[in-house]
Amino acid sequence: MAGTDRTQESMTGGPRVILVEPQLGENIGAVARAMLNCGLDRMTLVNPREEWPNQRAVTMASGATQVLDNAVLCDSVEDAVAGLTTVYATTARPREMSVRVVTPRQAGSEIRDAEARGETVGILFGPERSGLVNEHVVLADTVITVPLNPAYSSLNLAQAVLLVAHEWFTAGDGTPPDQMSTPGTWPAEKHELIALFERLEQGLEEGGYFRSPDLRDTATRNIRAMLQRARLTEQEVRSFHGMISALTRSWQHTQNAKRRRGEWPEDETAD
């Protein structure tokens, strides 16, 4: 059990990311960054090819050094998974073994469930060039295969970790998928909008925008639909009133100038 610390497995903090024989310190650093982006901070290194600790890893980690500082070094994958109850192996779909294969999304959700039951979970990632060998894949319960463009599916190590880790993060994240962000203000109440519509329509009426009562109904409906769709805030309703005032003044200003020059007033109405 060289270097493993089973007591760490009782920490919260998501699944352990186990890099099997990683080749480059840079990649280990990039993995640390991707992990911490997604709230993961437990890393195990099985026989890294370069010396450890590694300065290039620190540089590439861009401040995610807590992940590197706490990384556990192991001599074998068997040691790395010893204290875990559930292990996933990331690899292209295996051709020589009958195994269960899940997407990163399915794995993210399953891992959250396993952690909620108190299980300890790890995810194996193979060396950059070759990926995991089958003897390491069979130390896992389940394979994760990342669906990608079949014509170009080689993913670098940190990118693979990012996609899998972010699915774990997302499975526990409550961010609304679709929201209005209205800092310092609030969506307008409907009476504010209706007052705005009426003010606008009155100004348009006075300006001769509506050619006939029939056109007026259609045009009014279309304008209201357009402004409803914009989901105005109460602040924007106030701004809109100000814009109507300014345009009215501008029009009066232009018309007065034209009259002073003896020209005809403009005639721009609804089509």
Add this chain to the structure above:
Amino acid sequence: MAGTDRTQESMTGGPRVILVEPQLGENIGAVARAMLNCGLDRMTLVNPREEWPNQRAVTMASGATQVLDNAVLCDSVEDAVAGLTTVYATTARPREMSVRVVTPRQAGSEIRDAEARGETVGILFGPERSGLVNEHVVLADTVITVPLNPAYSSLNLAQAVLLVAHEWFTAGDGTPPDQMSTPGTWPAEKHELIALFERLEQGLEEGGYFRSPDLRDTATRNIRAMLQRARLTEQEVRSFHGMISALTRSWQHTQNAKRRRGEWPEDETAD
């Protein structure tokens, strides 16, 4: 419209990835790789800081050069979005504007829908250090904010592109989330399993594994549940028969040897 080619927008191939003032050629190359991983090949560069074409971009693209070769160069974000109907801006949640904010997952699904209607879609990504400025954010319909660990949310450019692009890919991908991969074989039919169970139980009976009829029922149930859970293939059922035969021979072999040495036969039964 310097360098834009509106006819390209009618191609299929997913949303256009628009990098605004990218600083490093390496990052443009890494973006190209992440894009092609997810089936995207249309990139626009708005005022890249380094010269273009760029050898470091080619090196980092790891073969995704088709993306670089087809990249469109623009002088302004206005030009870059000119031929598009729907634009997303990736940024941290804006603090000074009222905007619609969606997750990458929501965006992936919406973009698929928009493309199915024939719309042309682009996604803006800002410079590495600073991200998009507000005057560019407001050229978009909607903001994409990637939910991340709030304590460590700085994502590099290629990682941001990967997470957003992969959601677009996944929204159109039919990979079953959870499947058994059984290359060259097939899940066993139940009659094969039941025959295996009966063979195994008979062997255990003969070997004295069951101490009493009561224990026999419980133990049999547990063994069957354990083997059901493994979802054996028909090939594995055959292997299992072979293992029972080998173990039976092994036991006979041991017992015969013990008898020859005048020792008592073993007694290992169910608990």
